[in-house]
Amino acid sequence: MQTINLPKVLVVDDNQDNANIIRQYLELVCGYPIVVAYDGEEAIRVFESERPGIVLLDVMMPGRDGWEVCRMMKDHEELGRTIRVIMVTALDDVANKHQALQTGADDFLEKPFDLTKLAATVRRNAAALSKLVA
Secondary structure, eight states: OOOTTOOOEEEEOSOHHHHHHHHHIIIIITOOOEEEESSHHHHHHHHHHHOOSEEEEESOOSSSOHHHHHHHHHTOTTTGGGOEEEEEESOOSHHHHHHHHHTTOSEEEESSOOHHHHHHHHHHHHHHHHHHHO
8 A cells, every 4th residue: 555645543551462563554554654653742842743643542541531631632723624523432331422522533433343443443543534625
């Protein structure tokens, strides 16, 4: 797959196995350029230095959780308007989906997910991102 028009994706998950599975699939099978962070603090640093178009953000992490990281990214003066944040979590009730949207998330992906659903969610957000930056 051609990577010229594919946005860089930041994968944030404190579980390194989960992060690596997502990274390998999106990078090797789908062709997305991928960067990884394993906690909220690192996610903010990588977000600012790598400037990804899409963030796959785990909710339940020690320290800064995904809700806080999402708010910080969406409130970022320079990058916040051109970022798509997909919350990835095992929390599947309506209240958590509502909270994801309230923090500024653009989409929500429930764990466990199959990799084709992950790819479809990223593709949908990449299409929305291309309209934002066009």
